[in-house]
Amino acid sequence: MNHQRVTLSRLVEFDEVVDVRTPLEYAEDHIPGAINAPVLSNEERVIVGTLYKESPFDATRVGAALAARNIAMHLDTTFADRPRNWRPLIYCWRGGKRSASMTAMFNMIGWRARQLEGGYKAYRHSVLEALGTLPSQFSFIVLTGPTGSGKTRLLQALGRAGAQTLDLEALAAHRGSLLGALPSREQPAQKAFDTALVQALHGFDTARPVFVEAESRRIGAITLPIALVDGLHSAPCVVVDAAREERAALLLEEYGHLLRERDYFREQLLKLTPLHGRERIASWCQLLDEDRRAELSEALVTQHYDPAYTRSTRKHFGALARAPHFTFHPMSADPIEEARALLAQLASAHPCGDPASQ
Secondary structure: HHHEEHHHHHHHHHOEEEEOHHHHHHOOOOOOOOOEOOOOOOHHHHHHHHHHOOOOHHHHHHHHHHHHHHHHHHHHHOOOOOOOOOOOEEEEOOOHHHHHHHHHHHHHHHHEEEEEEEHHHHHHHHHHHHHHHHHHHHHHHEEEEOOOOOOOHHHHHHOOOOOOEHHHHHHOEEEOOOOEOOOOOOOHHHHHHHHHHHHHHHOOOOOEEEEEEEEOOOOOEEEOOHHHHHHHOOOOOOEEEHHHHHHHHHHHHHOOHHOOHHHHHHHHHOOOOOEEEEEEEEHHHHHHHOHHHHHHHHHHHHHHHHHHHHHHHHHOOOOOOOOOOOOOOOOOOOOOHHHHHHHHHHHHHHOOHHHHHO
């Protein structure tokens, strides 16, 4: 049956990629574009795994029966409309019995199904390998600036203006700070983030720069790959400036949902006690309790975010001292027009063909 096994390099030859792992495994991460047709459900995999510790034979027998029923169900539903010449690539965790069973059944039917050698484990290895090498192929331009200066809005506007942009916070579903959890989205698993990041990097033109927002090594629960972090820390920067009142207003707008979840907001503020002391945290909690939103936003900008920004950027971004400044108006101007102005500013500073102008 070795002729039915192929390596990851042949992925593009197939009409469809089928992930036969459990829904939980699939949700954590999967090959982009793959559909999930579990050979064992979440619960069934636990049953078989537990039984295997007592009797490998009994576990294999029970697992085969469960797999046969599930494959039959998928044939009657998910794959009922696939044409005779359909070519699926099938994978499980590491190219074992789950994917082998479905591959064998599909070939008996007449489809030219193949099993991925090494399964998801081989794909995951390719992702980690890419994360170690891909970032060095790009020229990054890092948007720095204190919280509330509108870096994310400017980054998104640069993308709409035609520049290449890497929005790490969007990929991580988190704004990067202690209060950065998004109300509408949970963060992806680390493996899913890594897959999305590799996909994003593969989509860029290496001849053009990639604009990215300055980030620490962690964005919420997500950890950035070292090669990317090193590339950002050594890249040229643009310092995004915004008036303090606009910054406070932007912070109030973007974190306004936290004011409707005061218990959670208070818990997050209390985590800052070792950094700011009980007296200051108590004053912030009082502003929260009294619904003095503008004052709380101003206090966080001046007393927490600005000092944290100064410490972090001076330590990590070596090109910051010679970086150009760009005044952004996140609350009052057309962000796309301002993005174009930044691109023009960078182009005029490097008239001999700096890639920022492309």
